[in-house]
Amino acid sequence: MDKAIEVNFDGIIGPTHNYGGLSYGNVASLDNKKMMSSPRDAALEGLEKMKFLANKGVVQAVLPPQERPFIPVLRSLGFSGAPKEILSIVAKENPELLAAVSSAACMWTANAATISPSADSVDGKVHITPANLSSKFHRAIEVETTSKILKNIFHDTNLFIHHEPLISGTYFADEGAANHTRFCHFHGAKGIQLFVYGKEAFQGNHIATKRYPARQTLEASQAISRLHNIPPEQVLFAQQNPEAIDAGVFHNDVISVGNENMFFYHEKAFLDQENLIRTIEEKVSTHCKTTMRFIEVKEKEISLSDAVSSYLFNSQLITLPNQKVILVAPIECKENERIKRYLEGVNKSIDDVYYFNLRQSMRNGGGPACLRLRVVLTPQELATINQKVIFNDDLYKSLKEWIHKHYRDRLSPKDLADPKLLDEVYNALNELTHLLDLGPMYHFQQYLA
Numbered sequence: 001m002d003k004a005i006e007v008n009f010d011g012i013i014g015p016t017h018n019y020g021g022l023s024y025g026n027v028a029s030l031d032n033k034k035m036m037s038s039p040r041d042a043a044l045e046g047l048e049k050m051k052f053l054a055n056k057g058v059v060q061a062v063l064p065p066q067e068r069p070f071i072p073v074l075r076s077l078g079f080s081g082a083p084k085e086i087l088s089i090v091a092k093e094n095p096e097l098l099a100a101v102s103s104a105a106c107m108w109t110a111n112a113a114t115i116s117p118s119a120d121s122v123d124g125k126v127h128i129t130p131a132n133l134s135s136k137f138h139r140a141i142e143v144e145t146t147s148k149i150l151k152n153i154f155h156d157t158n159l160f161i162h163h164e165p166l167i168s169g170t171y172f173a174d175e176g177a178a179n180h181t182r183f184c185h186f187h188g189a190k191g192i193q194l195f196v197y198g199k200e201a202f203q204g205n206h207i208a209t210k211r212y213p214a215r216q217t218l219e220a221s222q223a224i225s226r227l228h229n230i231p232p233e234q235v236l237f238a239q240q241n242p243e244a245i246d247a248g249v250f251h252n253d254v255i256s257v258g259n260e261n262m263f264f265y266h267e268k269a270f271l272d273q274e275n276l277i278r279t280i281e282e283k284v285s286t287h288c289k290t291t292m293r294f295i296e297v298k299e300k301e302i303s304l305s306d307a308v309s310s311y312l313f314n315s316q317l318i319t320l321p322n323q324k325v326i327l328v329a330p331i332e333c334k335e336n337e338r339i340k341r342y343l344e345g346v347n348k349s350i351d352d353v354y355y356f357n358l359r360q361s362m363r364n365g366g367g368p369a370c371l372r373l374r375v376v377l378t379p380q381e382l383a384t385i386n387q388k389v390i391f392n393d394d395l396y397k398s399l400k401e402w403i404h405k406h407y408r409d410r411l412s413p414k415d416l417a418d419p420k421l422l423d424e425v426y427n428a429l430n431e432l433t434h435l436l437d438l439g440p441m442y443h444f445q446q447y448l449a
Helices: 027-031 039-055 071-076 083-093 095-101 143-153 218-227 242-246 273-288 304-310 331-335 337-344 379-384 393-406 413-417 419-435 443-447
Strands: 005-011 060-063 113-116 126-130 160-162 180-184 191-197 235-239 256-259 262-266 293-297 316-319 325-330 352-356 372-377
Touching: 005 039, 005 316, 039 060, 039 325, 039 352, 039 393, 060 143, 071 083, 071 095, 071 443, 083 095, 083 413, 083 419, 095 413, 113 372, 126 143, 126 218, 143 160, 180 256, 180 273, 191 218, 191 273, 218 235, 235 273, 256 316, 273 293, 304 331, 304 337, 325 331, 331 337, 331 352, 372 379, 393 419, 413 419, 419 443
Parallel strands: 005 060, 126 160, 191 235, 262 293, 325 352
Antiparallel strands: 005 372, 113 126, 180 191, 256 262, 316 325
């Protein structure tokens, strides 16, 4: 297991990328509602981040976008007729519903699933649980396709265990890896898994938020840790600070990020934070045989509001093959003078900081870390997955050409009703399934000749 590596699976941003303002509690999403978007720029920005990390030696892979507008959901809600007829009816009767079924939010693959490596599981297998995302309708409709994609890519049942998403609803609301962090000496070694929640659904023994609702439940986190066969001594549960949630920290990866034995977090990230940090330190020392490196950012250094607006903690913290630790941050961090100065002073812990233009994603409330799902794989496990999704120069070139061919440069909310957009999406995704060797995985493909 010492040769296991962390693979970043980035979501390819879909051709219906738009600013629907669908995510209450996500400040950026609400602030930019109904702005003009650029699906092409969004997809290219994400692609360039992947290319940069691949050039640095990081094993990078892609996850495809989902079909949007999602006509099967509209049919399940009683709309009938041909896809374009349904689109026209919904656009007139319920444009908010059309915006929801057109959302490209699956691009934020940090919410796709929670994945535990074989080094941590009692049975020595990789465990995968797709997130039910039941807190938001526009995200809950992703689950079926997400499960299908993950089973397609991680198809060897001798190595990978696919669990069904948790029961949908408020009691087991699960937002995926955005609320999950793993600490270890190195990726292939035994680790400590930190599950972060916003509320307790059954007992209600938690300090509640005042402005925005908490999403992840303790009960969901506990269920996943059990399903993944993780020894109890290697698991920790921590509650988000309600003050942080009310400031716009809808997922924990907006206020903290961990990598191996390093933890970068804000002073107001968690409740009972002092005790949590002490427990992480003790568990990592005992079970992982290494010493934690903590970087706590004080409120007086960077305010909670600045942390949220810049998405400082939604940066990617990565160990490169040469063992250098880098931070991949949104360009908004560089444009905030206070944050920029702070990052220039953390070089004793972080070797290099790189800033990326991901404005299209950021305006919808997703930074660098939102765009990737981290999966620790041994060489054997990596060799068995669908190799067509592994990022390389040829795939970069093909995806770039594909984006320029199929994506619109501009998209407004009213354009979601354009029947031509439906054709463009279907043509794009049909071609992508061939490019990534995914097979006919989309609903619309069963009607193609």
